[in-house]
Amino acid sequence: xxxxxxxxxxxxxxxxxxxxxxDPAERLTYESDALVHLRATPGAVVLPASAAxxxxxxxxxxxxxxxxxxxxxxxxxxxxxxxxxxxxxxxLARLNRILDVDVPNLxxxxxPGVTNLDITRRVAxxxxxxxxxxxxxSVCSIGGNIAENSGGAHCLKYGFTVxxxxxxxxxxxxxxxxxxxxxxLDAPGLDLLGVLVGSEGTLAVVTKAALRIxxxxxxxxxxxxxxxxxxxxxxxxSAIIGHGIIPAAVEMMDRLTIDAAExxxxxxxxxxxxxxxxxxxxxxxxxxxxxxxxxxxxxxxGAETVEIARDQGxxxxxxxxxxxxxxxxxxxxxxxYVQDGVVPRTRLSEVLRRIRDLEARSGLxxxxxxxxxxxxxHPLICYDEAIPGQAQHAEAVASExxxxxxxxxxxxxxxxxxxxxxxxxMSKMFADADLDTMQLxxxxxxxxxxxxxxxxxxxxxxxxxxPGPYRQHPVERAGLGERF
Amino acid sequence: MAASHTAPVTAADMxxxxxxxxxxxxxxxxxxxxTKLAWHDDPFETADTLSTRGLxxxxxxxxxxxxxxxxxxxTLAEANARLAAAGQWLPVxxxxxxxxxxxxxxxTNDSGPRRYRHGAPRDLIVxxxxxxxxxxxxxxxxxVVKNVAGYDLSRLFCGSHGSLGVVTSATFKxxxxxxxxxxxxxxxxxxxxxxxxxxxxxxxxxxxxxxELQAPDPVLLIRFETTAxxxxxxxxxxxxxxxxxxxxxxxxxxxxxxxxxxxxxxxISASTHTLLKVSVLPSAAVRVFTAWxxxxxxxxxxxxxxxVFVVRLQGTADHVATEIxxxxxxxxxxxxxxxxxxxxxxxxxxxxxxxxxxAAALMQAVKARFDPHAVLRRVCDGR
Ligand SMILES: Cc1cc2nc3c(=O)[nH]c(=O)nc-3n(C[C@H](O)[C@H](O)[C@H](O)COP(=O)(O)OP(=O)(O)OC[C@H]3O[C@@H](n4cnc5c(N)ncnc54)[C@H](O)[C@@H]3O)c2cc1C
Numbered sequence: 001x002x003x004x005x006x007x008x009x010x011x012x013x014x015x016x017x018x019x020x021x022x023d024p025a026e027r028l029t030y031e032s033d034a035l036v037h038l039r040a041t042p043g044a045v046v047l048p049a050s051a052a053x054x055x056x057x058x059x060x061x062x063x064x065x066x067x068x069x070x071x072x073x074x075x076x077x078x079x080x081x082x083x084x085x086x087x088x089x090x091x092l093a094r095l096n097r098i099l100d101v102d103v104p105n106l107x108x109x110x111x112p113g114v115t116n117l118d119i120t121r122r123v124a125x126x127x128x129x130x131x132x133x134x135x136x137x138s139v140c141s142i143g144g145n146i147a148e149n150s151g152g153a154h155c156l157k158y159g160f161t162v163x164x165x166x167x168x169x170x171x172x173x174x175x176x177x178x179x180x181x182x183x184x185l186d187a188p189g190l191d192l193l194g195v196l197v198g199s200e201g202t203l204a205v206v207t208k209a210a211l212r213i214x215x216x217x218x219x220x221x222x223x224x225x226x227x228x229x230x231x232x233x234x235x236x237x238s239a240i241i242g243h244g245i246i247p248a249a250v251e252m253m254d255r256l257t258i259d260a261a262e263x264x265x266x267x268x269x270x271x272x273x274x275x276x277x278x279x280x281x282x283x284x285x286x287x288x289x290x291x292x293x294x295x296x297x298x299x300x301x302g303a304e305t306v307e308i309a310r311d312q313g314x315x316x317x318x319x320x321x322x323x324x325x326x327x328x329x330x331x332x333x334x335x336x337y338v339q340d341g342v343v344p345r346t347r348l349s350e351v352l353r354r355i356r357d358l359e360a361r362s363g364l365x366x367x368x369x370x371x372x373x374x375x376x377x378h379p380l381i382c383y384d385e386a387i388p389g390q391a392q393h394a395e396a397v398a399s400e401x402x403x404x405x406x407x408x409x410x411x412x413x414x415x416x417x418x419x420x421x422x423x424x425x426m427s428k429m430f431a432d433a434d435l436d437t438m439q440l441x442x443x444x445x446x447x448x449x450x451x452x453x454x455x456x457x458x459x460x461x462x463x464x465x466x467p468g469p470y471r472q473h474p475v476e477r478a479g480l481g482e483r484f
Numbered sequence: 485m486a487a488s489h490t491a492p493v494t495a496a497d498m499x500x501x502x503x504x505x506x507x508x509x510x511x512x513x514x515x516x517x518x519t520k521l522a523w524h525d526d527p528f529e530t531a532d533t534l535s536t537r538g539l540x541x542x543x544x545x546x547x548x549x550x551x552x553x554x555x556x557x558x559t560l561a562e563a564n565a566r567l568a569a570a571g572q573w574l575p576v577x578x579x580x581x582x583x584x585x586x587x588x589x590x591x592t593n594d595s596g597p598r599r600y601r602h603g604a605p606r607d608l609i610v611x612x613x614x615x616x617x618x619x620x621x622x623x624x625x626x627x628v629v630k631n632v633a634g635y636d637l638s639r640l641f642c643g644s645h646g647s648l649g650v651v652t653s654a655t656f657k658x659x660x661x662x663x664x665x666x667x668x669x670x671x672x673x674x675x676x677x678x679x680x681x682x683x684x685x686x687x688x689x690x691x692x693x694x695x696e697l698q699a700p701d702p703v704l705l706i707r708f709e710t711t712a713x714x715x716x717x718x719x720x721x722x723x724x725x726x727x728x729x730x731x732x733x734x735x736x737x738x739x740x741x742x743x744x745x746x747x748x749x750x751x752i753s754a755s756t757h758t759l760l761k762v763s764v765l766p767s768a769a770v771r772v773f774t775a776w777x778x779x780x781x782x783x784x785x786x787x788x789x790x791x792v793f794v795v796r797l798q799g800t801a802d803h804v805a806t807e808i809x810x811x812x813x814x815x816x817x818x819x820x821x822x823x824x825x826x827x828x829x830x831x832x833x834x835x836x837x838x839x840x841x842x843a844a845a846l847m848q849a850v851k852a853r854f855d856p857h858a859v860l861r862r863v864c865d866g867r
Contacts, residue, residue: 104767184820189841189865194639218689244660286714346548411631444849
């Protein structure tokens with residue numbers, strides 16, 4: 001083994017006593033994240049018990065030029081936590097304490113291995129919750145959420161992870177422990193936190209985070225409407241927003257995913273071509289007022305059924321149907337591929353039409369379940385890996401859908417990240433100069449390219465030295481275009 | 485050589501001008517409407533300026549998507565006038581909102597009372613175009629609200645004060661204009677009571693778009709932008725919440741409401757004195773507002789429930805500098821910090837530099853990668 005010789009491993013043991021996973025069978029767990037077709041055996045796996053141990057591990061890696069990859073709970077869907085065969089996988093699962101709950105200031109301080117939903121559970125007795133709610137919230141970690149800038153159904157109104165992180169403590173790739181951002185707003189200097197969130201573990205290892213929590217709204221009203229077509233449901237979404245209403249969530253499912261959800265968790269959804277879930281929250285009077293408009297708009301757009309959940313039980317049933325959609329595809333297809341792309345909301349109908357044509361042309365069934373409010377599509381491409389070539393065919397279909405998103409002026413990922421999976425698509429969305437500029441940030445944080453290398457960017461940038469701030473020689477200055 | 489002034493009309497020309505400056509080893513300061521140029525500890529009076537006022541092309545309103553791309557030279561007022569045609573707006577209300585340009589608002593990440601509901605520019609931006617010191621024009625983000633492809637450089641440029649490049653256009657998510665707006669003006673007996681009421685409101689089920697403090701004579705401006713029925717009920721609930729504190733309240737709508745908010749801004753922006761921003765944990769804000777240095781006149785406006793206050797000081801340079809030191813310590817005790825916005829040179833000198841930001845070395849490293857020859861302004865990180 002190259003870099004990870006026995007001398008290195010014994011120092012690794014010293015850096016995180018009792019934290020190194022020696023058992024090869026146990027190491028198998030860490031071969032992939034939830035994007036299981038991308039796998040690698042990590043050179044070493046370590047589960048530090050404190051920020052100081054994380055720091056000691058990173059320092060060692062930095063000193064020896066060994067790549068390291070942070071891992072939360074491994075639910076990522078883009079291979080972001082894919083290990084490096086000659087590198088160290090740093091699992092943050094043991095850093096799982098909620099360190100502080102400050103209700104007066106609506107803040108919590110947590111370690112990165114805390115599970116998203118545990119924060120809400122912890123602050124619920126105070127009438128508070130943590131807003132970003134990825135469907136995986138009962139299993140994913142805050143560290144992973146920060147790395148991916150995770151979103152969820154309620155991000156339409158409340159924003160993504162980046163809107164809820166106030167500061168982090170992080171170990172930089174050279175082993176320095178630092179604080180980025182501050183618990184009070186508007187930390188002085190550059191907004192490095194804004195760029196760290198969503199950097200997919202390529203800039204630093206987060207060891208602590210201060211997060212905003214919110215007061216639970218007084219009222220929540222959920223509506224489930226069945227439509228004769230996706231287009232009609234899409235028209236309803238446009239009309240709701242056209243009326244100046246930003247619901248807390250707007251989710252859409254097509255017939256295939258409705259059937260799958262029905263087979264799996266029996267949410268009792270209408271058997272229509274599409275359903276829309278619209279949730280309003282806020283003060284009771286406002287919710288009641290706006291709800292009248294939402295219901296009217298849905299009916300005008302052709303809703304065949306409208307069901308209103310007025311209590312927690314009914315609401316939970318509706319959301320269960322929505323949240324089960326991914327997993328439920330297993331009921332209608334042996335395998336499926338989850339794509340994640342974004343289109344401007346006004347282009348939804350057009351892109352969905354292209355997806356339907358593709359479905360007909362490819363012979364693979366494609367389910368659609370998506371965050372309709374913000375145009376984030378999650379096509380589920382059904383295939384059977386037992387049929388030779390079909391997995392590759394599904395991948396090609398998934399890739400074509402991304403092209404539709406790009407054509408419509410959208411994005412190649414709305415929440416699952418680029419990771420190892422989509423890095424080759426980055427050049428379709430960004431010019432070389434754009435990617436090069438992003439990597440200037442990478443070079444500032446991690447000039448040696450050791451922190452989760454090989455992710456996000458199609459080609460790594462050679463960082464080189466930074467020239468001194470004031471160069472003396474005018475001839476040299478004239479050549480700066482090449483040096484940059 | 486006398487300072488020059490250039491006003492390119494395209495992003496490409498802006499980038500070329502930056503590259504020229506780099507080649508000639510001249511330092512340049514990007515300038516919009518020049519309302520917040522002094523909000524930086526670097527002197528700017530003698531530097532070459534690169535005006536963004538010529539960057540007016542490329543405005544695009546994607547109304548159905550609640551998104552707009554706005555060129556850097558356009559004023560917020562003009563952008564919002566255009567967006568209003570479709571019943572939408574870019575929900576930021578920074579100081580000098582009538583004159584401030586989009587580029588300047590992004591570069592300072594400045595916001596105002598309605599930050600309470602809508603956030604700061606960094607919370608609303610979804611894409612950016614910038615001209616870099618090496619002559620390139622680059623993009624990040626896009627024109628969709630949800631997008632995690634690549635690093636979020638848009639946010640990095642928010643509040644960068646022209647230290648990394650020149651913002652040439654920005655894309656934001658928008659919000660619908662409210663159907664109805666009114667403001668409850670509450671006079672309270674003490675500042676402590678006003679701050680306590682602001683906290684109580686923030687913890688109530690009510691959803692005002694602003695909870696704004698005026699000091700030293702304690703007043704809260706509480707704005708509701710919702711449906712007419714909801715407004716009536718929320719006003720009643722707010723009154724009930726404020727009464728035990730001895731509040732005298734009055735509700736204003738329409739022109740009167742507009743006047744209240746215009747006056748609110750003027751309290752801070754009308755005269756050129758020392759202007760500071762104090763950010764603290766909201767529950768500790770009361771600590772900041774005690775024991776003022778004798779001989780200093782002061783006024784403050786602030787997002788009471790967010791813990792962000794803009795403070796104006798007036799007095800002799802000595803007195804003001806002493807007060808700045810006191811405020812700095814008070815802010816630190818309240819887990820926050822003080823940022824110097826504008827101040828006369830002698831005050832800046834006497835008050836000394838801000839303490840270094842925790843990640844200052846990293847900020848310098850980023851700056852050095854974007855602007856290796858230090859053509860642009862320094863990073864305001866307290867160094
Ligand atoms: C069924 C299912 C549903 C999902 N639904 C959603 C959804 O609705 N919305 C959504 O946004 N995502 C969703 N996801 C994706 C996934 O849950 C999120 O990306 C999540 O944030 C990953 O968290 P994790 O702890 O599992 O991270 P991991 O998979 O372990 O890691 C993800 C990335 O984060 C980095 N990382 C982890 N911890 C740290 C740290 N402490 N410091 C620095 N970098 C770190 C890793 O290097 C990697 O690049 C879903 C996934 C599944 C399986």
